[in-house]
Amino acid sequence: MPESAPNTLCAERLTFRRGRRLVLDQVDLTFGQGEILALLGANGSGKTTLLRCLLGLLRPDGGMVRLNGEPLPRLGRGRLATMLAYVPQAHVAPFPYTVHEIVLLGRLPRHGLWRSVSAEDRRAVEEALARMEITALRARPYTELSGGERQLALIARALAQGARLIILDEPVAGLDFGHQMRLLACLRELAASGFGILKTTHHPDQALAVATRVALLADARVQADGPPAEILSPETIERLYGVKVERLSSASGQQTFVPRALSMTTKHGAMEYQP
């Protein structure tokens, strides 16, 4: 994708150290409008660190992140927030804010501290609620929602922000099977309507099902980056997670990975990734 393409987030030779350990080593990663990029990696592989660097929350030790060609530090938090949104894992708020209040927070980068909430802000909130089909929940306290509903509210907040690029941290974590599938469908719809989506995930199956691109993070580097069907194979999954799997195809042509045998002897953790 060319550098000048609209709404592109681009990490160049990103390096990050924690103490003497190299967490990210010259990582290059780009994503933009219309894409769903699934970032896979074992626990502790640096996914969260990469995510926080991409969001401008961590300052990398080397390299830089550019949004539409401009380095993040030069953009300023306020402007960045109108272009790039962050959806964390569903969490618990300390005070019982209503869903409407949570989504309205997405307008904070636009109306700031001084201006009162405008008609445009209200419209954006209503649209976001409607799009996530949670208008009925608007007056419910966020603290009383289920995990899936909370995740939808947080995505609605990202939509209200008006950003075209959205970064999600394990959006399906803790959701039941039905909610997981509905959330994936919703992400696919968003990407089809022009949003760019980057999500971390622990489910190769789901990456195969909805992602337009997959990036594998291991040993502090992006080991592979490309279309899911090319990148995700039993071999790469074994290298990534240390588990032997085989690929199955359903009657309708969908593919999935199943573990060959569960055994405790499989090496895992600090294993070397051999391309």
Place this chain on the structure above:
Amino acid sequence: MLKDFHPEKCGSRSGTLGALALILCALIFHALSTGRYPLALGDILHFLAASCGWADMPGERYALLYNILVEIRLPRVLAAILIGASLSISGAAFQGVFQNPLVSPNLLGVLSGAAFGAALGLLLNGSWFFVQASAFSCGIAGVFLALLVARAFGQDSLLMLILGGIISGAFFSALLSIVKYAADPENTLPGIVIWLMGSLSATTLEDTLWLLAPVMALILALSLLGRWLDATAMGDDEARALGVPVGFARYAVICCATLLSSVTVSLAGMIGWVGLVIPHIARLITGPGHRLLLPASALLGASFLLFSDLVARNASSQEIPIGIITELFGIPVFLIVLRRARRGWNA
């Protein structure tokens, strides 16, 4: 009661604040009219009109009313409003910053520091102004020490701030004990103890008028910062991703709230429970959004302290220290509020 409450509904913000302001106004008139020389509402309005030159009043009567209303009752009323509003809004702000509904303004050691400062001023037999200045500056020193400790151990983390507050509070409590131990048990010690119970009886009109503008400005500033508090309540990373400068927001709120709490101690000593209880009652009325919660807390706190002072003045022939009244009222109210509020906390 709150199930079908929609804070986003048009006009409900100004409606809630208006209603609370109305209650405060009614209490102000009530406080001005009650006392050893009872006055009717008509008397007060007549006096107001006369002092504006709109009505005639015999000179002798005017002098009497001026003495009762402006010289005796108004300073206390103003002080009660300023102190109640300051303690409540800083309590609500601290609860927002620390994302914990059980936090009181003393979390970072501001009240402990101010108490020590005032006791030190009394020990040194300083003038009234010296005592106030000493209380105010030691209150700020208390929070400064807490921030210093937090900084030394871990950047901006909330946990370190709380630990810093505990250390600073303990340090100044120890210093206060030294001062009490050193104080002359015949004269100075009782003065310190009674002063620590809190009282509005020593406030003067000059004090309160001078403080009116800065206190109002700080209350306004905190109310404006409320939206940032809503974002930081979601967590630091999320707030930053929403464009909020988290560190700056946190220190700005702590700074405003500290100045406000220090002012209250320097005016009237230690008045407990207001800063913890009032934000909870306000939250039941307004919901958790800080843009509305903070000004509502200020209005409600002003009313609560005005009411407590009325009781302190009139419950018995001898005035009761107001700090005792707020504690006696605060505890049962807090128990009732806890029952209602616990539902939404998830803490």
